[in-house]
Amino acid sequence: MELPRRTRGDELLKPGELTRLRDRLRRRAEDHDLSSVIACAFDHRTRMLPFIFADTRMIPAGVRAIGSALADAGFDKTRIVLQQWNRNFRPSQMQLDGRVPDVFMVSSMSLHSERCMDLIRDAHGIDPAHRPLIIAGGPHAVYQPYDLFSANPSRPGRADVVVTGEEFVLLSLIEVVLSMRVRGESMRSAFNRARDSRALDDVPGLVYSRGDRNGVPEELVDTGIQRLVGDLDELPHPVLGYQLMEPPGRHATLSARAMPVDQVQKRSPISSLVLTFGCKFACPYCPIPAYNQRQYRVKSGDRIADEMYRLNKEYGLRFFFGADDNFFNDKSRTLDIVEKLARAEFDGVKLRNRARWYTEVTVHDTLQMKEHLPLVRESGCRALWLGVEDLTATLVKKGQSADKTTDAFRALRDAGICPMPMMMHHDSQPLYSRGSNYGLLNQIELLRKAGAVSLQVLMLTPAVGSKLLESTYTSGQVFKSVGGRAVRPYMCDGNYVVASNHRRPWQKQLAMLAGYLYFYNPVWLVVALIRDKTPVSKKPAYLQIFGMMGLVMTIVRTSGWAVRLIFGRIERHSHPPASRIPMHGVDGAAASHDTPLTPIEAQRPLVRHPGRSREIVESPH
Ligand code: B12
Ligand code: SF4
Numbered sequence: 065m066e067l068p069r070r071t072r073g074d075e076l077l078k079p080g081e082l083t084r085l086r087d088r089l090r091r092r093a094e095d096h097d098l099s100s101v102i103a104c105a106f107d108h109r110t111r112m113l114p115f116i117f118a119d120t121r122m123i124p125a126g127v128r129a130i131g132s133a134l135a136d137a138g139f140d141k142t143r144i145v146l147q148q149w150n151r152n153f154r155p156s157q158m159q160l161d162g163r164v165p166d167v168f169m170v171s172s173m174s175l176h177s178e179r180c181m182d183l184i185r186d187a188h189g190i191d192p193a194h195r196p197l198i199i200a201g202g203p204h205a206v207y208q209p210y211d212l213f214s215a216n217p218s219r220p221g222r223a224d225v226v227v228t229g230e231e232f233v234l235l236s237l238i239e240v241v242l243s244m245r246v247r248g249e250s251m252r253s254a255f256n257r258a259r260d261s262r263a264l265d266d267v268p269g270l271v272y273s274r275g276d277r278n279g280v281p282e283e284l285v286d287t288g289i290q291r292l293v294g295d296l297d298e299l300p301h302p303v304l305g306y307q308l309m310e311p312p313g314r315h316a317t318l319s320a321r322a323m324p325v326d327q328v329q330k331r332s333p334i335s336s337l338v339l340t341f342g343c344k345f346a347c348p349y350c351p352i353p354a355y356n357q358r359q360y361r362v363k364s365g366d367r368i369a370d371e372m373y374r375l376n377k378e379y380g381l382r383f384f385f386g387a388d389d390n391f392f393n394d395k396s397r398t399l400d401i402v403e404k405l406a407r408a409e410f411d412g413v414k415l416r417n418r419a420r421w422y423t424e425v426t427v428h429d430t431l432q433m434k435e436h437l438p439l440v441r442e443s444g445c446r447a448l449w450l451g452v453e454d455l456t457a458t459l460v461k462k463g464q465s466a467d468k469t470t471d472a473f474r475a476l477r478d479a480g481i482c483p484m485p486m487m488m489h490h491d492s493q494p495l496y497s498r499g500s501n502y503g504l505l506n507q508i509e510l511l512r513k514a515g516a517v518s519l520q521v522l523m524l525t526p527a528v529g530s531k532l533l534e535s536t537y538t539s540g541q542v543f544k545s546v547g548g549r550a551v552r553p554y555m556c557d558g559n560y561v562v563a564s565n566h567r568r569p570w571q572k573q574l575a576m577l578a579g580y581l582y583f584y585n586p587v588w589l590v591v592a593l594i595r596d597k598t599p600v601s602k603k604p605a606y607l608q609i610f611g612m613m614g615l616v617m618t619i620v621r622t623s624g625w626a627v628r629l630i631f632g633r634i635e636r637h638s639h640p641p642a643s644r645i646p647m648h649g650v651d652g653a654a655a656s657h658d659t660p661l662t663p664i665e666a667q668r669p670l671v672r673h674p675g676r677s678r679e680i681v682e683s684p685h
Contacts, residue, residue, distance in 0.1 A: 065529070065533060065534055065640065065660070066131065066291055066351065066354035066529060066530065066531055066657065067206075067207070067289060067351070067354045067355055067357075067529055067657070067683040068656050069354070069357045070268075070288075070289050070290070070291065070357060073361055074291070075291065075292060075357040075358075076291060076292055076293070076294035076359060077232060077291045077292065077293050077294065079294065079295060080298070081232070081293075081446065082231070082232050082235075082293045082298040082299070083298050085232065085235050085236065085239065086136060086137055086235065086300065088239065089137035089138065089235055089238065089242075090136075090137055090138045091136055091240055092138075092239070092242050092243075093138025093139055094138065096139075096242055096245065097141070097560075097675075098139045098141065098166050098167065098251070099139075099141035099142070099160045099161050099163070099165040099167075099169050100134060100139060100141070100142045100160075100165050100166060100167040100168070100169060100196075101142070101143050101144075101149065101155070101158055101160060101165045101167075101169070101318070102127050102130050102131055102134075102143070102144045102145070102169040102170070102171065102308075103127075103144075103145045103146075103153065103155065103168070103169070103170045103171070103183050103198075103564060104124055104126070104127045104144070104145070104146045104147060104148065104170075104171050104172075105146075105147055105170055105171065105172035105173075105177070105179040106119075106148045106174040106176050106179060106182035107175065107176045107178060107179045107553075107554040108144065108147075108151065108552045108619075109621070110176070110554050110557055111617060111621075112559060112617045112618040112621050112622070113392040113520075113559070113580060113611070113614040113615055113617070113618045114486075114518070114519070114520035114521075114522075114614070116610075116613070116614040116617055117610060117614070118226055118334065118385075119148065119331035120148045120149070120412070121331075121332060121333060121334055122332055122334040122335070122336055122385060122543040123144075123146065123305075123309065123328075123331075123332040123335075123336075123339065123388050124146070124169045124171070124336065125336040125338060126201075126203075126301070126642060127144050127146070127171050127305070128144065128204050128302060128305030128306065129230075129299070129300075129302070129305065129338070130169065130171065130201065130229060130231065130234060130305075130593060131144045131304065131305040131308040132299075132300040132301065132302055132303075132304040132305040132392065133173040133231040133234065133235060133299075133300045135300075135304040135307070135308065136300035136304055136307070137235060137300075138239075138302070140308075141160060141161055141165075142308050143160055143165075143308055143309075143310050143318055143322060144308045144309050144310060145310040145318070146309075146312075147176075147179055147183075147308070149310070149311075149312035149313075149331070150310055150312060150313055150314075150315070151314070152302075152314055152315060152316050153310075153316060153318075154185075154186055154316040154317075155168050155183055155186045155187035155190070156186045156187065156189055156190050157316045157317045158317060159318060159320050159339050160318060161276045162286065163557070164190065164194045164196060165196050165250040166196055166197065166250065167196050167197045167199060167251055168187045168196040168197070168198050168199070169198075169199045169200070170183050170187075170198075170199075170201075170202075171199050171200075171201055171202035171205075171210065171222075172182060172200070172202050172203070172204045172205070173202065173203045173204055174203060174204040174207065174208065174528060174553055174556065175552070175553050175555075175556055175557045176204070176206045176554070177208075177211060177553045178552065178553055178554065180204065180212070181211075181212070181214070181221065182199065184198060184200065184212060184221050184222065184223055185214070185220075185221030186221075188220070188221040188222060188259075190219070195252060196251065196252065197224050197225075197250075197251040197255050198222075198223045198224045198225075198229060198252075199224065199226075199237070200212040200223040200224060200225075200226045200227070200228040201226070201229075201234065204289075205226045205227060205228055206228050206229070206355065206526055206528040206529070206657075207351065207657070208641060208657075209226040209228050209271040209284075209286070209657050210284055210642075210643030210644070210645060210647055210657070210658060211641075212226050212278065212397060213226075213258070213273050213280075213281050213284060213645060214279075214451065215280055215643075215644035215645050216280070217278040217279050217280050220278075220279030220280065222273060222281060224252060224255055224256075224272065224273075225237065225255065225259075225264070225268060225270055225271070225272045226270070226271040226272070227270060228269050228270065228271060228286075228289075228290060228657055229269030229290030229292075229442035230267070230269075230290065230292065230293065231293070231299060231300065232267070232269075232290070232291070232293055233267065233269035233290050234269065236267045236269075236271070236647075237264065237267055237270060239306065240258050240263050240264060240267060241254045241255050241258050242254070243263075244257050244258045244261075244263065244611050245367075250621045252559055258355045259272055259274075262647055262650075264287065265285070265287055265650040266287075266290040267287055268287050268289060268290050268291060269287065269288070269289070269291075270286075270287045270292030271284055271285065271286050271287070271647070271655075271657060272284070272285055273285075273645075280579075280645065281645055282645075282646070283645065283647065283648065284643060284645050284646070284647040284648075285647075285648065285649075285650060286647055286648065286649050286655035286656055286657050286658070287648075287649075287650055288452050288649060288650070288656050289357070289656045291328070292341075292356065292357060292359060292361065293361070293434075293611065294359065294361055295361075296338060296339075296340070296341070296361050296362060296363040296367075297339065297363055297364050297367045299363075300377065301340075301371065301374070302335075302371055302411055303371070303374045303375055303378055305572065306325070306328050306342060306375070306378075306379055307322060307325065307337070308322055309322055309323040309328065309331075310322065310323065311323040311324075311327065311620050320561055322440050325378065325379055326380075327407055328379040328380075328381070329379050329380040329381055329382075333381070333382075333383055334381065334383045334384070334385050335375055335379075335381045335385070335477055336384075336385045336386075336387050337368070337371060337372070337375075337382050337385070337386060337421075338363065338386075338387045339362070339363055339368055339386040339387070339388050339391065339401070340360065340361060340362045340386070340388045340389075340390075340397075341356055341359075341360070341361040341362075341387075341388070341389060342356035342359055342361055342390075342393065343356075343360075343389040343390040343393055343426075344360065344390070344393055344394075345390070345426065345428075346531075347453075348530065348532045349488075349524060349526070349527060349530050349531075349532045349533040350527065350530055351527050351529030351530045352389045353527065353531060354529060354530075354531075356389070357584060358457075360393055360394055360397075361638075362397050362401070363401075364401070364404070365400055365401040365402070365403065365404025365405055365408075366404055368401060368404070369404055369405055369408035369415060372384055372405075372408075372410075372415060372419045372421070372444075373408070373410050376410060376419055377410070377660070378419055381419075382418065382419050382420060383419070383421070383422075384419060384420070384421040384422070385421070385422050385423065386421060386422065386423030386424070387423075388423045388424050388425075389390060389424065390424065390429060391399075391423045391424060391425050391448075392425040392426065392429035392430060392432065392433050393429060395424075395429070395432055395433065395494055398433065399436060399439075401443075402439055402440050402442075402443040402445075403439065403443075403567070403635075405421075405443035405444055406439055406442040406443040406444075407495050408542060412601055414448075415443070415444055416442060416443065416444040419444050420444055420445075420446045420451070420502065421443075421444050421445055421446070422445065422446060422448065423445070423448060423449070424449045424450070424451070425448050425449070425450055426450060426451060427451075427464050427469050427472045428464065428468075429450060430448070430450065430472040430475070430476065431471060431475075433470075433473050434471075434475045437475055437476060437478075437479035437481060438479050439453065440479065440481065441479050441481055443652050445481055446478060446480070446481060446482060446600075446603075447481060447482035447483075447484055447517070447603075448481055448482070448483060448484065449485075449486055449520075450469075450472070450473075450483060450484065450486065451486045451488075452464065452469050452485045452486065452487055452507075452511065453486070453487065453488040455469055455501055455507045455511075456502050456507075464505075466501045466510055468602035469511070469514065470510065470513075470514040472530075473485075473511065474514055474516045474518060476515070477514075477515035477598065477599060477600060478599060479599070480600060481515055481600070481643055482517035482518070482603050482604075482607075483514070483515055483517060484516070484517055484518045484519075484520070484601045485511050485516045485518075485519060485520065486520040486522070486524060487504075487507065487508070487511075487519070487520060487521045487522070487579075488521075488524050488558075489504055489521055489522070489523050489524065489572060489575060489576055489579070490523070490524040491524075491564055491565055491566045491572070495571070495575045495578060496581075501629070504521070504575055504579050505578070505579065505582055508521075508579055508582055508583055510584075512588075514583050514585060515600075516583075517600060517603055517604045517607050518607045518610075518611065519579070519580065519583040519584070519611070521535070521576050521579040521580060522557070522558025522559065522576070523558050523559070523560070523561050523562075523563075523573075523576060524563075525556055525557070525562060525563055525570060526541075526542060526563055526611050526640065533640055534659070536563055536639045537637050537638070537639055537640040538566075538638065538639065538640070540565075540636045540637070540638060541563045541564060541565050542562065542636060542637045543563060543564075543633040543635070543636055543637070544633055544636055544637050545634075545635045546625070546628045546629055546632045546633075546634050546635075547628040547631060547632020547633060548632065548633075549632070551630060555625075559576070559618065559621070559622055560573070560622060561625070561629060562571045562626050566619060568629075568630075569629045569634070570626050570627075570629035570630045573622060573625060573626040573629055576622075577615075577618065577619060577622070577623075577626075580615050580618065581609070581615065583611065584612045584614075584615050585608075585612070586607055586610030586612075589605060589608040589609065589612070592604040592605035592608050593605045641659070642658055642659040643655070643659075644657045673684040
């Protein structure tokens with residue numbers, strides 16, 4: 065199910081609304097000596113191709129954005145802890161400024177959600193007299209907020225509130241709680257009063273619980289779909305978040321001081337930056353257009369140049385990765401940004417001589433930008449990731465073809481920009497096809513010849529928040545377990561075959577490895593070394609080395625699953641994931657962030673809670 069859209073015309077905040085909220089909070093901050101810890105959940109079992117090096121060498125923008133928003137509002141007693149770097153961190157042992165922080169926050173993608181729940185359970189275990197207010201957010205919270213409230217009485221633990229939106233929602237929540245907080249009162253107690261008086265119901269983008277039965281909430285209240293900030297220049301500056309990082313370490317506790325700023329570049333040489341959000345396409349397997357409520361949001365070129373300049377000056381950062389869904393989405397806005405970046409200077413030195421940036425685009429829009437690609441390079445861009453999904457347009461029809469893709473790749477290479485294809489393998493695609501471009505290896509060969517510098521091959525896997533999700537579950541494609549081993553959240557990253565109608569799904573698992581092996585191997589490394597006089601110089605050779613190292617890790621992690629797929633019995637889901645706790649909107653209407661009950665489900669006998677019944681989707685939570 066896609067996230068519902070707000071009423072037309074009401075998707076965005078009014079211009080200046082976020083700026084005014086930031087100003088109001090800054091004035092209020094003086095009366096509240098708040099301290100907060102923001103943890104980023106990370107499951108180390110997910111470390112393999114295609115992201116094996118980017119996942120730990122790039123401090124995620126989400127936690128930094130939240131840290132920046134707090135620091136900007138005057139709450140600079142904030143620490144950001146990454147499980148990527150601090151595996152043993154235990155919220156129950158954290159102290160900041162000599163005391164348990166007032167607020168504990170956690171951010172998670174869906175595939176890291178088991179670790180996220182571990183952190184929440186641990187924080188929830190703190191003695192109630194000292195327990196911080198627990199707030200969860202990030203991509204998993206956006207699509208499955210109910211998952212952050214345990215429905216299992218033998219393993220209780222829950223967030224106090226889940227934010228299903230961005231900075232504006234969190235800051236609005238804090239404003240409401242602070243407006244009710246009396247001197248010396250804990251944030252959790254003020255939050256409880258705000259919740260009970262229904263003061264939170266006017267903040268769209270929250271989910272909170274009510275009641276308690278054996279440690280499980282009786283119901284969840286969903287305040288609806290957030291309003292989005294339209295002008296991304298209104299966001300707090302990302303320079304602030306980097307000052308708040310917990311240094312990497314093995315301790316369960318926090319260090320006395322944040323990571324020194326001169327360590328930032330060494331530990332996280334790539335800096336992810338918000339440049340634009342949204343995409344005009346509507347691929348049925350993608351949750352992005354619905355998340356953005358079909359809006360396209362941008363930062364100005366001047367602001368982007370300023371962010372790169374300050375991040376370079378204060379931390380020495382030189383490599384930037386745009387958190388874009390489709391950077392070339394709107395030609396005139398794209399040109400506006402790249403023209404500004406091409407002209408920008410860092411203290412008299414051209415930006416492109418100090419900084420390099422990379423991001424994601426589509427083949428279709430790259431062709432629209434073809435004549436401007438030299439300007440894109442001049443603005444500092446050196447690599448673009450393109451979703452080529454399926455070259456023959458058999459699976460997805462969005463105007464792509466082998467010729468168009470080849471054309472786009474060649475144009476990028478000629479302009480000195482590395483084309484980085486992202487492919488999607490699926491049930492009907494053979495490993496090899498004779499006389500056509502349909503096979504996986506045929507397509508990889510075509511992309512390689514067209515100049516692909518790296519490769520990503522992932523299995524088409526149902527994404528929460530996408531149109532296809534429901535039918536993929538109800539048609540019985542999604543595996544519950546294989547050979548007695550349950551499919552866990554960390555396996556739903558496209559690297560494991562966890563949804564397929566193929567008679568031999570193990571062939572799909574091995575096809576992905578074969579695809580990688582066909583692209584990353586010593587032969588192509590030698591070729592790349594010999595042919596290094598291209599506009600993209602030695603980059604293909606470096607990426608061959610990284611690719612081969614990552615491939616070893618991928619084989620180690622996924623080959624056991626391939627064996628299970630050969631010999632094990634496959635059990636399948638029949639319903640999409642949904643809240644196991646009754647969930648509704650503020651006015652008793654349907655919750656915006658839950659899968660609605662089908663008429664058949666609604667007629668079934670009551671299972672767990674009065675007024676609600678559904679097949680309980682197995683979940684470790
Ligand atoms: C850059 C990126 C990556 C980078 C991340 C590198 C890094 N360390 O940062 C790389 C390339 C490694 C990557 C990998 C993957 N990614 Co990715 N990635 C993105 C992308 C394009 C940008 C992320 C970003 O920086 N956004 C900008 C920040 C500011 O936004 P944000 O993180 O959402 O945070 C905001 C809110 O969520 C909220 N928030 C966040 N945390 C918190 C915490 C609290 C307490 C609160 C209140 C609020 C809050 O406020 C923030 C500010 O607005 C997003 C799509 C997108 N446009 O966001 C996908 C996205 C995050 N990726 C996604 C996926 C699925 C993956 C992969 C699994 C890919 C795959 N195999 O399909 C892998 C996982 C790898 C791994 N082991 O973790 C999904 C996650 C979906 C989900 N439900 O979890 C996304 C959302 C794309 C999508 N399909 O919609 N990815
Ligand atoms: S082009 Fe990419 S970002 Fe846009 S809807 Fe399709 S998959 Fe999503």
